[in-house]
Each structure stands twice: as C-alpha cells, then as structure tokens.
Amino acid sequence: MNMMKDMLRPNVRLLDVPDAVDLARIEAFVAGHPDATIFHRPGWLQAVAQGCGQIGCWLLAERGGALNGLLPLTLVHSAIFGRALVSCGFAVGGGILSEDDATAALLAEHAVMLATRRSCPTIELRGGAMPALQWTVREDQYAGFVRALGLDEEAELLTIPRKQRAEIRKAMTSGLRVTIGQGEQDRRAHYAVYAESVRNLGTPVFPQSLFDAVLDRFGEDADILTVWQADTPVASVLSLYHGGSVMPYWGGGTRAARQLRANEWMYFSLMSHARNREATQFDFGRSKIGTGAFAYKKNWGFAPVPLRYATYHAQGSTPRDINPLNPKYRAQIALWQRLPLAVANRLGPIIARGLG
Numbered sequence: 001m002n003m004m005k006d007m008l009r010p011n012v013r014l015l016d017v018p019d020a021v022d023l024a025r026i027e028a029f030v031a032g033h034p035d036a037t038i039f040h041r042p043g044w045l046q047a048v049a050q051g052c053g054q055i056g057c058w059l060l061a062e063r064g065g066a067l068n069g070l071l072p073l074t075l076v077h078s079a080i081f082g083r084a085l086v087s088c089g090f091a092v093g094g095g096i097l098s099e100d101d102a103t104a105a106l107l108a109e110h111a112v113m114l115a116t117r118r119s120c121p122t123i124e125l126r127g128g129a130m131p132a133l134q135w136t137v138r139e140d141q142y143a144g145f146v147r148a149l150g151l152d153e154e155a156e157l158l159t160i161p162r163k164q165r166a167e168i169r170k171a172m173t174s175g176l177r178v179t180i181g182q183g184e185q186d187r188r189a190h191y192a193v194y195a196e197s198v199r200n201l202g203t204p205v206f207p208q209s210l211f212d213a214v215l216d217r218f219g220e221d222a223d224i225l226t227v228w229q230a231d232t233p234v235a236s237v238l239s240l241y242h243g244g245s246v247m248p249y250w251g252g253g254t255r256a257a258r259q260l261r262a263n264e265w266m267y268f269s270l271m272s273h274a275r276n277r278e279a280t281q282f283d284f285g286r287s288k289i290g291t292g293a294f295a296y297k298k299n300w301g302f303a304p305v306p307l308r309y310a311t312y313h314a315q316g317s318t319p320r321d322i323n324p325l326n327p328k329y330r331a332q333i334a335l336w337q338r339l340p341l342a343v344a345n346r347l348g349p350i351i352a353r354g355l356g
Contacts, residue, residue, distance in 0.1 A: 010061040010068055010103050012110045018042065018058070026058065029067045030097070035128070038242035039094030043217035045072050048089045050217075051210030052353035056089070059110050061103045069098030071107045071128075075118060078354025081320050084122040085115045089356040090210065092142075092286045095128025095310070104129035112312060121317035125310040135310045143304035145284035145297040146245070149275050156271055164299045168268050171261035177228050178269045182215050186224040189233035190250075193226070195345050197252025202333030203324055204348035204355075211238055211250065225270050227253075227262045235262035239270060245281040246274035267300070288323075322355050 015022055023042045030036040038044065045056030054076050061069030074089025088094030098104040108131035115123050130137050150156030157165050179186065187208070195205040215222050218240065226236040237251030248270055253263045271282055284302050287293040298304065313319045324333060336344065 010063040015058040037093040039088040039091035047213035047217045051213035069103035076356030086124045093127040095125040121314045123312040139306040139308045142286045142307040145302035171265035190236040193236040199344040202337040204352040207349035235266040246279045247283040
C-alpha cells in the first residue's frame with residue numbers, strides 16, 4: 001500500500017536552467033491547462049530575467065515521467081524591499097498550476113524549502129491553487145475585470161454604460177489617430193507615455209529593457225497600441241494575448257490625455273483590434289479595491305471579481321510591503337510626483353527592477 005502511494009506521489013524537481021526540451025514541455029502543459037495564464041509561459045520568467053536581472057526558476061511536479069504541475073518563481077532581490085520568491089515576478093497572476101490538490105500542496109511545500117535555502121523570508125503566490133497551512137490567503141485587496149468582447153463595435157458600445165459610452169463617442173470626433181505595432185517607434189512612444197503616466201502617479205517606472213524583452217519573447221502575443229494627437233503620443237498600452245483573451249497590461253496617458261479622452265479611445269480601439277485578432281475576451285487586469293482605477297473599470301461595465309493571493313513568511317520575519325497605497329509611502333510618492341521627468345526616468349528603473 002505504501003509503495004502504491006509512493007508511486008502515485010509526484011516527484012518535484014527544481015529547474016534553474018531549462019533546455020529546449022524543458023521549455024517545450026512547460027509550454028505544452030500551460031497550453032493544455034484551463035487555468036493557465038500568459039505568466040505561466042516560460043517567456044515571462046525569461047523576459048523578467050533579461051529585462052530586470054531578477055532570476056527565475058521552476059518547480060516541476062512529475063508523475064510517471066509526465067508533467068502534472070508547475071510553479072514558476074522569480075527570486076526578487078531589492079536593496080530597499082529585501083528578498084522574496086514571487087510567482088510570478090512583475091505579473092498579476094502565475095501561481096501554482098496543477099492537475100490536482102495534492103500536487104498543488106506538494107509544490108507549495110517545496111517552495112517553502114526553496115525559500116529557506118535561498119534566504120527568502122517571503123513567498124508570494126498570485127492566483128492559482130491556494131495552499132493551506134502556514135500561508136495567509138487574502139481576496140480583499142485586488143479584483144480582476146474580465147468580460148466577453150462584443151460581436152462588433154456597435155455591440156461593444158452597447159455593453160458600455162451610457163456615461164462612459166458618451167466619452168468614447170466624443171473621443172471618436174477628436175481627431176486622434178491610432179498606431180499598432182512592435183517597432184522602434186512604437187516602443188519609444190509607449191515608454192515616453194508610460195513613464196510620464198507613472199511619474200504623475202508617484203511610481204518609479206520599469207526599465208525599458210523589461211518591455212523590450214516581453215515584446216521580443218512573446219512575438220505575436222504582445223503588441224503596443226498608441227494614440228496620437230498629430231505627431232505627439234498621448235496614450236499607449238502594451239497588451240498581452242493568451243487563450244483568446246487580450247490584457248492591456250502596461251498602459252497610461254499623458255496629462256493631455258484626460259481632456260482628449262485618449263485613454264477611452266485607446267481601450268476601445270484595443271477592443272476592436274483584439275476582435276480582429278479573433279480574441280473573445282477583454283481582460284482589464286487587476287486593480288486594488290477602492291481605488292480610482294477600480295472605479296474606472298466598473299464605469300466601463302466590467303464586474304469586479306476578487307483575486308486570491310497567498311503569502312508565506314518565515315517565523316520571526318516581516319512580509320515585504322511594496323503596496324504604494326501604504327500610508328508610510330505617502331511622502332515618497334508626493335516627492336516622486338514633483339521630480340522632473342528626466343530625473344524620474346533615470347532613477348525609476350533602478351528602484352522598480354526590485355519591486356517584482
């Protein structure tokens with residue numbers, strides 16, 4: 001009987017440097033799992049390592065030579081925020097992906113052992129199967145917003161509440177133009193807009209190298225949509241495509257975007273573009289409950305769904321806190337908002353590559 005249990009119990013191994021065979025097995029497992037996200041794909045950890053210098057690894061659960069569970073992990077190190085194992089770094093999802101609860105629990109156990117060996121007092125799991133004992137599971141911080149795309153533009157407009165629909169119709173007549181691509185101009189325009197947007201929010205910008213790595217790794221499954229006023233980019237978003245869904249992931253607008261309704265035109269244009277790519281769902285990403293971004297997405301007619309995240313921290317340690325809404329960061333945020341953009345763009349990536 002014990003021998004039978006041992007035969008059924010998956011073997012978990014650590015994969016630090018995958019070869020082509022490992023990568024293909026992971027891609028195939030992710031492609032066939034209904035709960036998989038783009039953050040489970042190997043390209044994500046590889047892009048984070050390439051763009052931010054934060055090393056990734058995988059815990060693979062195998063039974064009888066077949067893959068039946070995985071946990072992608074980023075070892076995030078920051079001189080300011082400390083060390084943590086994060087699944088997945090710089091993502092809003094990508095937690096434990098498995099075929100059964102027993103395998104999920106085993107992967108969580110091995111994550112704790114790995115964190116101990118690599119001197120990481122904190123583990124963060126973003127979505128996926130939730131572990132039990134010794135973990136803190138919360139679903140009161142963030143919500144996701146996903147709904148089906150309309151059959152055409154007119155049907156899409158009718159799914160949007162009247163007030164927000166009026167803003168989109170105003171944007172249609174404002175003379176804005178849209179470009180979509182992955183080229184050098186697309187990348188420069190996106191970074192300029194995104195960097196200004198996050199500076200205005202008081203947040204350090206990620207390195208340009210992270211965006212470049214994601215675009216290069218995912219090929220046709222990532223692109224940039226930019227809204228222009230004449231020759232000036234005023235809103236731009238880098239989007240991810242996976243499993244019939246589009247996710248506007250890194251997006252923002254300049255100060256001029258609000259009056260021009262450029263953000264409204266950006267998201268509505270992305271819906272049309274995604275539909276043309278045969279996407280069927282629009283994933284508006286996550287927002288912290290109670291924030292302006294949370295309310296904005298509800299105004300578009302999206303219903304919030306709580307996201308479940310789990311954390312583990314070693315006894316005697318304090319979990320890292322990178323939440324910009326924490327009152328203790330209020331003074332730093334106010335200072336950052338006043339920085340000249342050139343200074344913020346120089347200092348921001350140094351800090352942001354350690355946020356994960």
